[in-house]
Structures are given as C-alpha cells and as structure tokens.
Amino acid sequence: MRALVAGAVGEPNGVLRLESRPVPTPEAGQALIRVKATPIHASDLHVVRGRYGFSPEFPDVGGHMECVGRIEALGPGTEGLKIGERVVVAAVPAVPGPQMAGTWQEYLVAATHRLLPVPHHLSDSSACQLAVNPLTALLLVARELDVRPGEWLVQTAAGSTVGRLVIQLAGHLGIRTINVVRRRSAVDEIKALGGDEVICTEDEDLLRRVTEIAGPAGVRKAIDCVAGPVGAQVSQALAPGGEVAVYGALSTHRQTDPAALTIPLSARSVIYETKVVRGFWLNRWFGTASPADVLDALSEVRTLVTDGVLSIPPGRPFPLERFTEAISFAETPAHGAKPLFVFDDDRDEDEE
Ligand SMILES: NC(=O)c1ccc[n+]([C@@H]2O[C@H](COP(=O)([O-])OP(=O)(O)OC[C@H]3O[C@@H](n4cnc5c(N)ncnc54)[C@H](OP(=O)(O)O)[C@@H]3O)[C@@H](O)[C@H]2O)c1
Structure with missing residues (x-):
C-alpha cells in the first residue's frame, strides 16, 4: 500500500516521500481501515517540522489527526462495528498516551473506540474533517x-x-x-x-x-x-x-x-x-477524557453536522502522489479550501 512518510524532521517537501508498506493487521479491539480521504492540517506540518506538542519517532507516516474510511477487517473478537461500514477515525494522539498511526496512507489500524460511523448523506470531504x-x-x-x-x-x-x-x-x-x-x-x-x-x-x-x-x-x-x-x-x-x-x-x-x-x-x-x-489542546483533551466522553462529544458533533447546524467547508482533493503541490497549497495565504488527500474507492455508494 502507498504511504506518505516523513524520513526525518524537516521542511515537509524536503523530507516527505511516497513509500510502499505492508497492510497492517488489526489486533483485538482494533479495526483495519481503508482510508478514503484525510486532510492536511497545519498541525500535521508542525509535526513534520518538529514543532508540535508531541514528536513521533521518525520515519513516520504523516497525518496525525483524522480521516474517513471503510472498515476492511476487525481484530479477533471485536464487535459493534461492521465490515464495509464507513467511519470517521479520530486519530488524534492522546497526550499523555500512545501514539496512533498516521492517516496519510491507504490502510491504517485504529482502536474501535476512536471510530464513529457516518451517515450516507455526509460527504467524504465533510466526514474526514469532523473529528478535529x-x-x-x-x-x-x-x-x-x-x-x-x-x-x-x-x-x-x-x-x-x-x-x-x-x-x-x-x-x-x-x-x-x-x-x-x-x-x-x-x-x-x-x-x-x-x-x-x-x-x-x-x-x-x-x-x-x-x-x-x-x-x-x-x-x-x-x-x-x-x-x-x-x-x-x-x-x-x-x-x-x-x-x-x-x-x-x-x-x-x-x-x-x-x-x-x-x-x-x-x-x-x-x-x-x-x-x-x-x-x-485537543490532544490533551483526548488524553484526559474517557472513551465514552470522546464518543459522546464526537456524536454531538456528528449530529450538529448532519442536522445542518455546522457546515464544514468543502476540501480540495489531491491524490497522494501530488503531495508537493498539496502542501504548497496548504501554506499559501488565502488558499481557502482545506487540502485533502483522497484515495480511490470502488464502493462509493455511501456518499452523496
Ligand atoms: N489546539 C487545538 O487542539 C487545535 C485544534 C484544531 C485547530 N487548531 C488550530 O487552529 C488554527 C486554525 O486551524 P484551521 O484548520 O481552522 O485553519 P485553516 O482552515 O487552515 O485556516 C487558516 C486561517 O488562518 C488564517 N491565518 C493564517 N496565518 C495567519 C496569521 N499570521 N494571522 C492571522 N490569520 C492567519 C488564514 O487567513 P487567510 O485566509 O488570510 O490566509 C486562514 O483564515 C490552527 O492554528 C490550528 O493548528 C488547534
């Protein structure tokens, strides 16, 4: 699978490279997600520059905040979610807490308590920006x-x-x-x-x-x-x-x-x-809130978005291969739309 990896701390367009990596296997309490869309947030670029509130070990798959994707597989004995279901992944690492997998890759493994099923009518562009x-x-x-x-x-x-x-x-x-x-x-x-x-x-x-x-x-x-x-x-x-x-x-x-x-x-x-x-800092909130609080707050946000109270501005899609262009766009003043990495999905009937 394709992954956008930062080899070391540095300027994103200098240290990021496309790599081929094996698809990970979910353990108990985890799901394998096939990513459909994931944003480039300012904080993601801060992480690569070594200037954020936590620092991952490099080389590191970029994108530490959120994505939307489909459940491809569940870990042994993992219940409550369905294979094929479209979910938001709140991948924000809790501080203090364990680091989570980066989202700028085709597949990732996530704990099921960080997954929120999304309704059919919510676009990938909105869903992948819901959790942050x-x-x-x-x-x-x-x-x-x-x-x-x-x-x-x-x-x-x-x-x-x-x-x-x-x-x-x-x-x-x-x-x-x-x-x-x-x-x-x-x-x-x-x-x-x-x-x-x-x-x-x-x-x-x-x-x-x-x-x-x-x-x-x-x-x-x-x-x-x-x-x-x-x-x-x-x-x-x-x-x-x-x-x-x-x-x-x-x-x-x-x-x-x-x-x-x-x-x-x-x-x-x-x-x-x-x-x-x-x-x-949301990461510290994730580090102190209980999993139930997190799901409650995420569900409240989902309701506000699906009821039309909150409208998330549409993002601008880029394939992962065009990461240099996407990152330059993210850093251009007055660029407007949030840049998103998008992956092909042959089963896109869930999204309007
Ligand atoms: N603490 C947390 O947990 C947390 C969570 C989420 C977001 N954030 C932070 O919230 C901020 C906004 O995030 P976002 O994703 O909403 O941003 P965004 O959609 O990418 O928009 C960036 C906005 O900031 C403005 N801007 C950029 N540099 C500026 C400057 N030097 N002075 C004044 N305005 C400036 C831009 O104005 P122009 O239109 O003029 O370019 C643009 O309107 C970021 O700093 C992000 O890291 C923090």
Missing part, C-alpha cells in the same frame, strides 16, 4: 469557556475552518461574535456567514474596535489561534476578569526565531484586570 475542527469549536465554545446565550465572544482567524464553525455554532446558541481577520477581502464573507462584527487588523485597531462594539460592559471571553501580538491584543481588549483560550499560534508558523514564538502580554492588564490566558 468541529470538535474543537464545540469544546472551546460550549465547554472550555461555557459562553452563554447573549454573551460576546471574540475570536481571531475567523476565516479559518474552526473560525467559521464557531460562527455557525454561536449563531445556533445565541452567542454574539466579534471576528478578527487579517484581510479586508475576508470581511464580507464572514458577515455573510453570520459573524455579528468583524475587525480587520489590516487597517483597524483591535483594542479600539472591541471597545466601540461592546461598550462599557466589554467582552469577557475570547478564543485565539493567532498568538503573537494579535493574541496579546485580544487579551488586552477583554474586560477585567476576562479569559482567553489560546488554541493555535498561526502567527508563528514557519518562524524559527524563538522571540517570534511568544505572546507579548501586557503585565499591567493581566495583573490589575485579573485576566486569564490559558491554552487548549
């Missing part, structure tokens, strides 16, 4: 920050996949969003999606605009995936006692200068206004 970004949006908004109906929520990189899902979820829950983007050309799209307010850092002052929008009561909750000076400004823009959950560091992408990998907080604002700046 929609789950992150749900956990951040509804559990980590417990944002209540009527409250304001500030979020950065509002045009990201997570950002768009947060806007939809907030609309469903009656939460009002202040959406920060870096390009003026993204503003209309965010408004059309239902974003209540949009701040464009290209030509607007974030602090002043948050104050204008939210008035004297201010905003107490924020999520940030940009970090750097933008993340610091978000914390400063919050009302006293406010809390920001930092879940990404897009401004640090491709940076090697250690000073660039910081969030330069205002000590006065943090101390005298008793702000909280804390992290969220």
Whole structure:
C-alpha cells in the first residue's frame, strides 16, 4: 500500500516521500481501515517540522489527526462495528498516551473506540474533517469557556475552518461574535456567514474596535489561534476578569526565531484586570477524557453536522502522489479550501 512518510524532521517537501508498506493487521479491539480521504492540517506540518506538542519517532507516516474510511477487517473478537461500514477515525494522539498511526496512507489500524460511523448523506470531504475542527469549536465554545446565550465572544482567524464553525455554532446558541481577520477581502464573507462584527487588523485597531462594539460592559471571553501580538491584543481588549483560550499560534508558523514564538502580554492588564490566558489542546483533551466522553462529544458533533447546524467547508482533493503541490497549497495565504488527500474507492455508494 502507498504511504506518505516523513524520513526525518524537516521542511515537509524536503523530507516527505511516497513509500510502499505492508497492510497492517488489526489486533483485538482494533479495526483495519481503508482510508478514503484525510486532510492536511497545519498541525500535521508542525509535526513534520518538529514543532508540535508531541514528536513521533521518525520515519513516520504523516497525518496525525483524522480521516474517513471503510472498515476492511476487525481484530479477533471485536464487535459493534461492521465490515464495509464507513467511519470517521479520530486519530488524534492522546497526550499523555500512545501514539496512533498516521492517516496519510491507504490502510491504517485504529482502536474501535476512536471510530464513529457516518451517515450516507455526509460527504467524504465533510466526514474526514469532523473529528478535529468541529470538535474543537464545540469544546472551546460550549465547554472550555461555557459562553452563554447573549454573551460576546471574540475570536481571531475567523476565516479559518474552526473560525467559521464557531460562527455557525454561536449563531445556533445565541452567542454574539466579534471576528478578527487579517484581510479586508475576508470581511464580507464572514458577515455573510453570520459573524455579528468583524475587525480587520489590516487597517483597524483591535483594542479600539472591541471597545466601540461592546461598550462599557466589554467582552469577557475570547478564543485565539493567532498568538503573537494579535493574541496579546485580544487579551488586552477583554474586560477585567476576562479569559482567553489560546488554541493555535498561526502567527508563528514557519518562524524559527524563538522571540517570534511568544505572546507579548501586557503585565499591567493581566495583573490589575485579573485576566486569564490559558491554552487548549485537543490532544490533551483526548488524553484526559474517557472513551465514552470522546464518543459522546464526537456524536454531538456528528449530529450538529448532519442536522445542518455546522457546515464544514468543502476540501480540495489531491491524490497522494501530488503531495508537493498539496502542501504548497496548504501554506499559501488565502488558499481557502482545506487540502485533502483522497484515495480511490470502488464502493462509493455511501456518499452523496
Ligand atoms: N489546539 C487545538 O487542539 C487545535 C485544534 C484544531 C485547530 N487548531 C488550530 O487552529 C488554527 C486554525 O486551524 P484551521 O484548520 O481552522 O485553519 P485553516 O482552515 O487552515 O485556516 C487558516 C486561517 O488562518 C488564517 N491565518 C493564517 N496565518 C495567519 C496569521 N499570521 N494571522 C492571522 N490569520 C492567519 C488564514 O487567513 P487567510 O485566509 O488570510 O490566509 C486562514 O483564515 C490552527 O492554528 C490550528 O493548528 C488547534
């Protein structure tokens, strides 16, 4: 079978290569999955560059987050799932916990408690992106920050996949969003999606605009995936006692200068206004949640997606052989669609 393997830590297009590997055999409690589609997330490229929160042993099959595929075989005595069934694989490695198989390959073995059957009408493109970004949006908004109906929520990189899902979820829950983007050309799209307010850092002052929008009561909750000076400004823009959950560091992408990998907080604002700046990482959530909690949360996300509350933007398919092009596309500013590696499937009647 074909697998896209990183031989060592390095620039993805320098260290990734296509290899032929044997199809693995599932053990008890595991299933063999024939992969249909799997995304290229920014975090996947961080792993290859050796700059993520965990580091696998190299050589390593890339893609550590999620995929959709069909169950090809079950391990001995493994029950509850059917051969041929289409499932989402939440391949996110738990931290602390065992490493899981990479998804950028034709077949992989996964524990059955990380598999979620998907309904016929959900496309492969949506299903293969269900377990990471929609789950992150749900956990951040509804559990980590417990944002209540009527409250304001500030979020950065509002045009990201997570950002768009947060806007939809907030609309469903009656939460009002202040959406920060870096390009003026993204503003209309965010408004059309239902974003209540949009701040464009290209030509607007974030602090002043948050104050204008939210008035004297201010905003107490924020999520940030940009970090750097933008993340610091978000914390400063919050009302006293406010809390920001930092879940990404897009401004640090491709940076090697250690000073660039910081969030330069205002000590006065943090101390005298008793702000909280804390992290969220799905891998650590998977490391602490029980298998039942994980399946409950994934099922909740599946319901939100199948009921049309959350719509996952369609990905852009690439065959595995065109990985160089797919990775360059993933790193192009304003590229829009999420790049997906797709594999041929002769039995695609399940998907619309
Ligand atoms: N902590 C966790 O567990 C967790 C889970 C899921 C996702 N994440 C993180 O969430 C972030 C978003 O992921 P995604 O898959 O939704 O992203 P995505 O769909 O690939 O979108 C990336 C977005 O970020 C914007 N962006 C890129 N660099 C930026 C910068 N320097 N300043 C401001 N905006 C910037 C892009 O804007 P343009 O359109 O202008 O290019 C684009 O809208 C990533 O950092 C990812 O690692 C974290």
